[in-house]
Amino acid sequence: MLKLHYNLEKVSMGLVVAIIVAASIGGIVEIAPLFRIDETVQLPEDLRPNTPLELAGREIFIREGCYACHSQMVRSLGDELDRYGPYSLAAESAYDHPMLWGSKRTGPDLARLGEKYSDDWHVAHLIDPRAVVPASIMPAYPWLMRPLDTGLLRDGLATLARLGVPYDEAQIAAAPADALAQSRPDSTEAEGFIERWGEEIALRDFDGDPARLTEMDALVAYLQSLGRLTDAPYRLMAAEEGAQ
């Protein structure tokens, strides 16, 4: 063995190949099967992708680096079930490019946030967290009240569709219009939105300013959708409780 190595050390390309081989095995064994083992991601029937407005909000969540302080992953641990709710399923982030599971909880987990607070509260909190939670150390985001740029939404949905997210042609084509429509429940466009996205989805003015479509609208719509894209985790927990 030692002799073998003694000789390997003299051949630079030999070392290169040996390093590549040694450093590939682990990754291949752990990653490739995640695409093949069916149990890894079991898509529930009721799982829906984000609407254009929510998707825009998600991009803002990423842009502002919220993931640096907030995880979106309830781990399979008793106290987390107690504090946050049902554990997260792989399926819940199946359409998430990229996933936002996070690695630090300076603030609380957000995986079960949807509909926990009102839109008004989110707006107040994001504009000045310490106005509603005096002990908060979260930064303020007053600039979110600026108009939302919907220019990239159509391309965005189309790109995601290419990556396997189930958006249909009509949804892609109407993406910018639907982003606006989702914040205008009484407008005529709202009907088209319901037709394309269904009746279950929150359709309201999220930022308290019905006249304008702002980044706040998008971010709050996204926050209200967290944990609400499928009921599967709740069904699973209920089944577990039943099995008791």
Place this chain on the structure above:
Amino acid sequence: MSAHRDQPPEVDPVTGYDTTGHDWNGIKELNTPFPRIVIWALVITFVYSVIAWVLLPAFPWGRDYTRGLLGLDQRELAVEQFRKMDAVRQDWLPRFADADYAALAGDEALMAQAMPAAARLFQDNCAACHGATGDGGPGFPVLSDGYWLWGGDPETIAETLRYGINATHPDTRIAEMPSFNWMSREERAAMASHVAGMLDGRSDPDSAAGVSFVENCAACHGEAGEGGLDIGAPSLIDEAVIYGQDRASVMRTLFDGRAGVMPAWEGRLSEAEIGLLALYVSGLSRADAEDAQ
């Protein structure tokens, strides 16, 4: 490349080991054999790993993976942990589910047990809006002052919690203050002054605004603005205020209308936790009153 040959090994005076004979810009290496302890450490950690691989789910295998002899599943384990703590809570928590609140409140031992838990639940779920001590915030009602929109007995509070107000729950309570933007600006301004004055009794019920109040507002807020008609319309003659009762705030309320949202907690909190919180919240105002004395 062959210009340079290995040098003969030399003995290092400090350790007594030979060098390998290589020399890179003065750097040499000793040919010290593997220390035993490294071999042992490798063996021990490997044995540890093999045991783990045998007992736990470990390696992928076709479209499946090895399950491990213990047959563990982290989700089942989590639910088990959760149930274990839940079992401890079974001693007292379920009593809050369908309860005779008066009896519960009388059971001092039980309350000593339950109130810290209620306080934690309140901090994690309610304090964001109602404040850490229930003293409200801009747009969110005070819970500790003894004035209620829907009623301060635990039964009513529990119902409010379960279904929410203007929430997404199908049985939600509805409390909408319609917009009076059809009024002229002058009319709204007069009305705002009138309402702002109701707090200290400065307003005149016989003025034009007073008459308009009875016509337009009394249905919800009561003839004298006393509220309490079980439709969530606040009293306008006490200092319990959600949005502010100064002229400017009332102007806004009149123009935009209001429909504050209190989320529904059914589903997120258990029936027992809702009961527990209801008692806790009803106690907030009592605690406040006692403080005041």
Place this chain on the structure above:
Amino acid sequence: MKAIATLTRPERGTALLLSIGLAVLGLVMAAVARQGVMATHGMMAVALGLFLSVALAGAMNEPEPPADRLHRYYDAPTRFGIGLTLIWAVIGMGVGVWVAALLYWPEGTPPWPWTSFGRLRPVHTSGVIFGFGGNALIATSFHVLQRTSRARLADSVSPWFILIGFNLFCLWAASGYLMGSTQSKEYAEAEWYADIWLVVVWVTYFVLYIRTLARRNEPHIYVANWYYMAFILVVAMLHIVNNIALPVNLGTAESFPVWAGVQDAMIQWWYGHNAVAFFLTAGFLGMLYYFLPVRSGRPIWSYRLSIISFWGIVFFYIWVGSHHLHYTALPYWVQTLGMTFSVMLLVPSWASAGNAIATLNGAWHKVRDDATLRFMFVAAVFYGLSTFEGSFLAIRPVNSLSHYTDWTVGHVHSGTLGWVAMIVFGAIYTLVPQLSGRETMAWPRAIEWHFWLAVGGTLIYVVSMWNAGITQGLMWRAYDEGGALSYSFIETVEAMAPYYLLRTIGGGMFLTGAILCALNCRATFRDAPALPDTSERPLSPQPAE
């Protein structure tokens, strides 16, 4: 421009072409994007390309370097790289101290989007890992590669391309985060075109490395080069796989990674962990393997142990990324593999640390007297500490407590401050006098000051974060005797305040030391005699370039 004087006229021509190419590339980017982050980045490339072109064109007819240069080492790029290392150290750590302060004093955030915590945090991480760590690795690797091969770098243009290209990547990355452009993948936040650009730079780096090795005058390749090579190769592999993304359209920085959900999480942490392993560990082990024996004048304690540690590290490390995903929606079986391989990984890690410390046998008096060597010794100790801690944190039940808390942050900085930064400072204090043709640094006493500021700062930082993290983890899971959770989340936030303050102070001390180092290096380079002759040993005749 002294650097241009080291190039021959044809080399200046090549460099000029490359600079013009960069300006054109930037122009194309700016034209395609028309607005937004990508256009700004295009204009940055144009400015850099034009600046370099003008400098080169202006110096085209300056005297050429002496013909005997091929018999000397080529150290100008190393000197430049060390300068960049120090600039990034001050930027990256300065931002680190600032974000640390923001967590204690959130009201201090100015009302501009680009000063917000979430945007600054990746500026800190990329700034220190890539800007500070990356430049240090590239600069020292050029030095080590030449000395241990007794060969001059294979050509004189590509080292500059690598350094300038790499720093353009760092600049694109950091300025992108400030403007809100990020892929959110930790340590890989830079957007798609920056990622592609880095691949080009990295391939050049590999080719230069392998070509220089091919000219070596020693039959054996020294251990330091094994590590530097593992660093270059594996980082390339990780970077490419983790960053594959579809741009929303070619005119915008926005993109969607092709991976989603659980597969994305696994690939991200396969990358993320091995960014630690091959960027923050393997490369710096290469540095340690060169500068420690040089400074202590001792032979490496065991060649055989080096072999076992090297292959152990290369093989085991790649398996352990899943320890970042314990108890998550990642299947249990992958977590078991991550946990067990992390435990096995401890052996080669400690073998390296032990090999380094045993190398100091017979040189302990030097450790006592020489702050520079003491930096390296402390680095080896912290390397041992943080890898032990890492393997411990990788055990699932331990991780259930530590994950998501500041304990992780404590572990990170015991590795990055205690190990990475210390070894860099040790290497810099060894190199800079040598590259300046001097016996010592300009202010030798400042090294001692720096050493104690760094050690003190690290200890304060790490100990306060251990306390913070363990407190936080225990509070999150504490139940009262009635079976109800004891603490609300906000109470755990409030409990962190004193630790966050302490961390800011410790970080401030560390930063002060780093600034001292930067000033000391500047003074040393300033006072350098004309280009020193840095061919300690005769080079063998080089093939014509």
